[in-house]
Amino acid sequence: MDINLTLIGQSIAMIVFVWFCMKFIWPPIMAAIEERQTQIADGLAAAERGQKSLDKAKAESGQIVDEARKQATSILDQAHARANEIIAEGKKAGVKERERQLAAATSEIEQEANRAREELRGQVSAIAVASAEKILMREIDAKAHEDILSKLAAEL
């Protein structure tokens, strides 16, 4: 319990320990703590930013999807319209073609009929001449009666 040199020794030891703590322990640990604090704060802020941009991106993507859907619908509509148009055009073209072919066939038939009729007329006039020859029983100058014959043929 006596006061002795221990007192001074303890004071010196304390000064040394405090100095050491002040120099080598407190600053690095405090720096680490503060750095981590800023890191955590930054991390939280970054997370918040990320959340915000995620929300924004979600909204944007929703908008894009809506637009795309609208576009798709309009494209579909257009396609339907175009298809109808094509069908209608096809129908029209078909009708026209049919009419054209019909007309061609008709005219051909007519020509054929005319030709047949001409031929028939010629044959009939020949028959008529022959029969007239037989009836008259004498030679008739075919050349002299050409005009009568052709008039007959036209009448047939």
Place this chain on the structure above:
Amino acid sequence: MASEGGHGPQTSGDYIQHHLQNLQVCKSDSGEWIWNQCAGNPMGINVDSMAFSVILGVLFIWLFGRAARKSSSGSPGKFQAFVEIVIDFIDSSVKDTFHGKSRLIAPLALTIFMWVFLMNLMDLIPVDWLPMLGQAAGIPYLKVVPTTDVNITFGMSIAVFVLILFYSIRSKGIGGFIAELTLHPIAPPMKGAGLIAAPFIIAFNFILESVALLAKPLSLSLRLFGNMFAGELIFILIALLGLWQLPLHFGWAVFHILIITLQAFIFMMLTVVYLTLASEEH
């Protein structure tokens, strides 16, 4: 325990005396170093107190220094987290009290808290273990709790006292410091007939303020010493009880956990408060 055992002193009184005796070395009048016959010799050293306090101080420095070397801003390990919790606790305590800027006060508070806590913690080691081990190794006396040595607590409080003086003079100047000691609490009259009374008032103030100033380190060290000494003494008395010491020892040790932490905290907090008062400008 030892009162029934074969080793060491026989009677309870001797047992207690033995436990309260430091291992001392001092220089005799003839110039030789002598052991354990140093009562009243101011040139003695309490080797056990000194050794344990330095060992514990080094332990503190080593543990915290290791954490400081490894400290990184990444996710901390468990030990680093513990160290950071202690440091954060000290830092917030200091910041609540001391508002100036000082690179010294927070590390000082940390050192005081951890060191005093570790020294107090020695109190929880059963009182006979280390002394008996020492006796087996040929050391006659061993007082294991440094803070039950008044030299140790005074050594610390005197260092704090020097810091109080340093901070006072730094913030107020020597003139301001002297004025604080002499012009409070009664302001001496500066003119007129009252001037005759001024020296007496100044002397009165000086005595009062000096006592207040000196009471700071005195109370700081005696509070710690008194608490730890009384706690240690009760542990020793409990150790004398034979079988009944087991529940009693446990109960007192549990209670003592509170005391050792509290006393370390009080020593630290009062140091911070005194230094805050010293560095405040009026």
